[in-house]
Amino acid sequence: MKNMNWIANYTEQSDFILVGIFSQSNHPALLCVVIFVIFLMALTGNGVLILLIHFDAHLHSPMYFFISQLSLMDVMYISVTVPKMVIDQVMGINKISAPECGIQMFLYVTLAGSEFFFLAAMAYDRYVAICYPLHYPVLMSHKVCLLLASGCWFLGSVDGFMLTPITMMFPFCKSREIHHFFCEVPAVMKLSCSDTSLYETLMYLCCVLMLLIPVTVISSSYFFILLTIHRMNSAEGRKKAFATCSSHMTVVILFYGAAMYTYMLPNSYHTPEKDMVVSVFYTILTPVLNPLIYSLRNKDVMGALKKVFLLQYSMIH
Template identity: 65%
Template sequence: MHSGDRPSQNQTSSTDFILVGLFGETEHAALLYAGTFIFLVLALVGNALLILVIHAEPRLHTPMYVLISQLSLMDLTYILVTVPKMLLGQVTGDDTISLSGCVVQMFLYLTLGGGECFLLAAMAYDRYAAICRPLHYPQLMSQRVCWHLVCGSWFLGMVDGLLLTPTTMSFPFCQSRKILSFFCEAPALLKLSCVDISLYRELMYLCCVLMLLIPVALVSSSYALILHLVCRMNSAKGRRKALATCSSHMAVVLLFFGASTYTYMFPHSYHTAKQDMMASAFYTIITPVLNPLIYSLRNRDVTGALRNLVRPRTT
């Protein structure tokens, strides 16, 4: 894993891009590579196992766990879209990515990122219906409604990808084709353009604001109503149970939206390319590892189903 072994820019196709990667020229590249690889394995195993447990246990075939399994599926795909390519480039010394590969990577990344925003909002609505409207929950969150929310999340994420990917890739990239990121991310690619993109940057900013603010508004409204109800509860046990039900989802929301807001909603003058890369690494690599841990370790139903899944193989 030596940078000197990597092909120079003039050895690549004129349409290829060069990904800088997370490791750069640091002397700790091997350690960082090992850590990233471990995170990749943990994310793959954790999310795949959570999906398997939810699918295998009939008791978990409820709207809440259907949404959790979809979140794991998005996280699983999320990390597969970006990290393996970066790690492979670090080993082979080939940090290039073709134009078509860049388009596919950006589209999938935007689709999954946008879809996860709306899926987290759907999960907040599910918690609101379960806690604030328990008698009407079977109607408010039926299997049909649940799958409509799932399909809607994927569809809106795909719309985000279809809107931003072709437009971003339509600009001429006549400066250095070295992307200051470890994957084809729209903000990093736009910095390579040699034409005035100020109008498009503002439109993209507006699109990202809507993709983040609408789900954040839905999540905030749901939890405001939940907290209002919790504060009116006379039973301390009931308050603890309600808060415990929501705490896992709130942790995931804060992790995902915090990093996404920093990258896409803060003015570019407030952060450098390196800081952007670190924020992207956080919600691309670390968050997919934390999500299954948050939803499994803090959930008795999931841990119980996991024991039931493993026990027959150990007897």
């Protein structure tokens, strides 16, 4: 009996407490409903985009292949944090075990890292399409797209496998309260009672590298794209080129801006409240915005959506 009590006490002590965003709100029930609605919108928007790209032959091109991968990533991204957060609020539980925390951290870091590289792959795709249109079918063949996608997922998982075990291995003898709504690396690191300065420096350098490589690819791609657009004689050609790039650049600015704040600004700029607001933006709001940005500003996607609605209407009537 004593052994069972010891195991129960140890398990309870090893659990983390997620303070979350609801404790900061004057109307937690309303906020919970709003977040759940946003979650459903993200699943619906990204799900519809994935299905449209899969079933419509006109959307079977490298650009839409990468958009479908990004949508899949967004579905997984928001599913890592929101369901647990909403269920905990409804059930009145705010605990997360160390293994669950590690799994959530790994999935989150892997998906975020993969998205950095996917956005770079999408910029490269636009560069080839606009600067080398005649060679586009060869340079961006289906095999090349699969290799690029596999590389993005692999590099993201490397980031997850590096950061998660090291973070979770530190002794946590301070408060077990994570001032966040999920197990994000910086928030968990604040609970450690050992010296984490060397690890934080290495993590900072890792994040700089993870951001620097994609940012270099994106910047170089858009530099040459702008040069090519400037040389175009056709006003219609310029307009089309800008239209295909503007959606991608909007997503890049939203995602990279938030990531740079979280992982690259010094600790003096951070407060738990600010960190949570920024994390809400790029873990909950960005997955909702991405399908809207890529569909509402894209004639091909809107055309495919209209065809589906017309088909459904004709079947009903």
